[in-house]
Amino acid sequence: MAVYGIGNPLIDFLCYADESDIEELSLHKGTMLLIDEGKRSEILERMRERNKTISCGGSCPNTMVTLRMLGIETTLAGGVGDDEYGEMYRRRLRENSVKDETVSFPAATGTSIILLTQDRERTMNTFLGANRLYDAGKVNARSASEAELFYFTGYMWDTEAQKSAVRKALEIAKENDVKVAFDLADPFAVGRYRQDFLDLVSNYCDIVFANSEEARFLFNNYDAYECCRSMGKLCSIAVVKNGKNGSYISDHGQMTEIPLYGSTKPIDTTGAGDTYAAGFLYGYVKGFSSAVSGRIASFLAGEIVAQMGAQFPSERMEEIKRKINQLI
Secondary structure, eight states: OOEEEEOOOEEEEEEEOOHHHHHHTTOOTTSEEEOOHHHHHHHHHHTTTSOOEEEEEOHHHHHHHHHHHTTOOEEEEEEEESSHHHHHHHHHHHHTTOEEEEEEESSOOOEEEEEEOTTOOEEEEEEOGGGGGOOGGGOOHHHHHHOSEEEEEGGGGGSHHHHHHHHHHHHHHHHTTOEEEEEOOOHHHHHHSHHHHHHHHHHTOSEEEEEHHHHHHHHTOSOHHHHHHHHHTTSSEEEEEOGGGOEEEEETTEEEEEOOOSOSSOSOOTTHHHHHHHHHHHHHHTTOOHHHHHHHHHHHHHHHTTSSSSSOOGGGHHHHHHHHHHHO
């Protein structure tokens, strides 16, 4: 099964920050904030003397890269700049054999400055750059129609251009019986577009991912289990991740609780949700039950938070695949 994703290719700048940095920069810890070039410069200037790790990221791209490393064919569409970071990104896709349908624009490649505090929480400050220019006219209708699953995240709803691209892909998916998976992505995104997201879940989506905070915003309920039940009434498969308490899955109304795998003291939570989605979709594509897919997802998320960065190094994949086989 081939998976087609539309997302935001971003270059991640990862560095440690103090609580005072978060406060004095007027940031909301643990969320994603869209920033302009001025704010981007302000944050980078404050972090100028800190050690930084630079890598390729972005929520949907992280999922597509991880799926491909696990052996599933994936395609990534989105916007990059005609600059060194755009070429760096495309090189990363080639190295991982992800089909590259990114479009190059005369703009800066998007970046995300990820600040990690002592509690290992990450605060993402995203400058969309060239991503803002990707619209419905850039969608490859053939790729979208020939895929067996289309994947996107709630981050795409922050610009009208990208929203139009996703809506076009959703219509193509509906016309061609392509399955659709959607990750709500961020509590603030859910807060901004709650009714839109409810409509998407109800009318287009087969699989939906949320964490407990996103689910709370969607259903106005602090109980992750009940949120999963509610979401499971709107789509075939609903997944609510509940932090250290594991996750819940509703598969056609049948509820399953998935335990947490891996460390309860993560090094870096960047990409945990993206990697969970990759693990679950891997199991789904392979035809495994939701319970097995959930265990794979939880295991992979536990592995990614034990390292810096949101994508696995290629040299770890054989070991990871062996461990996945033990969960099946």
